Amino acid sequence: MSAGSQSAGALRPKLEAYLSARLEAPGLRLVTLWRVPGGASRETWIADAELPGQPGRRRSFVIRRDPPASLLDSDRELEFAFYRAFAGSNVPVPRALWLERDPAHLGSPFFVMERIEGCEASPRRVLDPSFEPARPRLARRMYEILAAIHAFDWRGTPIEGVVEPPAPEECWRRELEHWERVIDEQELSPQPVVRAAIRWLRANPPPPPARVTVVHGDYRVGNLLFSPDGEIHGVLDWEMAHLGDPLEDLAWSFLENWEWGRNGLKGGVVAAEEAIAVYEAAAGTRVDRSALHWWDVFSSVKAQAIWLTGARSFQEGRSTELIHAMTAYWLTNFQDEVLLRSLGRAP
Amino acid sequence: MRPDPPIALQRIAQALVLDLASQLSDPFAQQTAGLAATIAAMLAEEWDRAAARLAEENAALRALFAAAADLAPPELAARLRTAAAGEDSDLRVSRLQATNDELRRLLIELHAWCEGQDDPRIAAVNEAIWEELKESTRRRRLVARPL
Structure with missing residues (x-):
């Protein structure tokens, strides 16, 4: 509590x-x-x-x-x-x-x-062997819906009242500066791996997106309400949503964190190239693999910022939620390992 | 302390999972018990190794700074030499951690400086830093996993 x-x-x-x-x-x-x-x-x-x-x-x-x-x-x-x-x-x-x-x-x-009833948003469920027949449908719908989020015309909707659209060439910089600021404010100890990653991100910016779109900001299986047949009935947790580069969502959904030990299957449900193929077909665009790599490194920086925020909240007594301590103990070092792999510094 | 704290913490984790969580009907309370057990298992693992891990890393960083000091610009070189000459005389984990924070802060500066240089000797320092960062994640890795 x-x-x-x-x-x-x-x-x-x-x-x-x-x-x-x-x-x-x-x-x-x-x-x-x-x-x-x-x-x-x-x-x-x-x-x-x-x-x-x-x-x-x-x-x-x-x-x-x-x-x-x-x-x-x-x-x-x-x-x-x-x-x-x-x-x-x-x-x-x-x-x-x-x-x-x-x-x-x-x-x-x-x-x-x-409440949408009869559904669950449980990564554990997708790892259960009994879910195997439904897994391909969940994987396909996950990336079709992601393309739909990115195709959504946000102009004239309530979104306009809560977020400022960045210029396409500013998408990466706005997000990186935001999460770097979070790390500056929240880290309890210096973070040399994430600082090296931030320098790399600044030195190797991605090309601007063709279009500034809605970015869910936390798109992963744990935030999808799905039924036992694999159909998705609700996309949840829009608290990090913003306008920006759609590749940010694709890369975030591919984070190793969400593989749950199912090596290579993103979100525990699909291989990256298969997901990209579904997304490309639904979105009618081609995913720039080099830009996706930039957003992959960025995703770990962002994730690290989130774990560090929880660690400080717990340390300072602003929260006694045990999940903050657990994620700090477990995921901070894991995220550094993921970053080293993403930067080609570890196998 | 005997029984050894790691053993006591492991027993706490077992009690939380086997005796307590199974008796709880509320999903959030079940999760909290599971998290408490996971944290106890992680602390059990860290308790025994923490001082050794920090002392080993502080020594590795000092050695790296000593090797880099002759290549760095004067102001940075002076701080590298000062840091390299330090030692861990107080073995409390809180003191070792504070020193580790100071050393890792300096490592970030050194790393950023190395990246802007063409000199192959500095490139070698850069590679040594990456090796140390890789090694630092190995030192911190926990076997315990969320339940």
Whole structure:
């Protein structure tokens, strides 16, 4: 539990009062309320509500609540805007309902979405041998949907109100400067491997993208809600979304971190070249492998910045979430190893 | 301390997984127990090696600085020589870590300077730095994995 966060018991009456008022359903009762494990940034809660006078009729909600500290310093309004923008598009997202900035309701700001039922977003599930028949479909849909995210016309949508589009030639620099600043502020100890990588990135910038697109920012199997047949019903966790170079998402989805020991299969589901072929066919573009390599190195720098942020939050007591300590102990060195491989300095 | 702390930490990890997590119905509580067990297993591994790991690395960095000092520009060379002449007289992990931080900060400076030079002798220092960075990840690698 985070310092200052609440247990389900403490949250329940507040959430019942909030939903009762929102749905104009006095006496609404929460049948279940539980926190989703695995989240390291915003707290995610699942709530099933029974409406008064309608026994057996339930509505299921997802509540994304700000914690006192997280791996990310993200903006709930930004995430909410991206969910709103993609509603009804060919990129499946849960329906975003309400955004609340007032901490009086639940102790900190939050937003509420409708829950997509019958699905899971579990990397462990895709590694289960019983999922093997569904794996090709999940892999194909993952990269078709990524192409759809990048084809999405964000002009005139809520996205315009929360992010500034960079010039194409500024995409790499904006992201690199942002994450370098995070490392400057958050590192507890000097990081010679990541600093060498940053110098390499500055010395070898990628060409500008043909088009500035929506970038999900954390596109990986763990953020996809999929059914047992491998179909994807929701793309989650838009808290790092921004406008930029679409190759950033492709490279992030290929990070070794998400292979879960299934050597060579990106996200545990697909070989890189197979994923690129699906993406290229869906997007109608060719992926520049050299630029993709730049974004691959960048992805490890960004990941390291996230692990270092969690480490400092834990060290300074702004968070007591054990996941921050675990990711720092486990992933900081792992990320350095990945970087050394990406830079051709280790086999 | 006897029983040895790594053994106690391993027992804590086992108790969290076998005795506690299996009794929990809430998924978040189960995850927390699993994380606590993983961290205990990682600490068990690190407890015994931490001082040796840091002392070994500090010595390696000092040797690298001593070799590079004659090639570096005067101001950097002076700091490299000072750092190379240091020693770990206080073996508490917190002190070794603080020294390691100072040395690794200087390593970053030296590495950045080397990258801008054409001299083959400096290129050799650059390669030695990369080898040291590779070695540093080997020293830090943990066998324990998330449960």
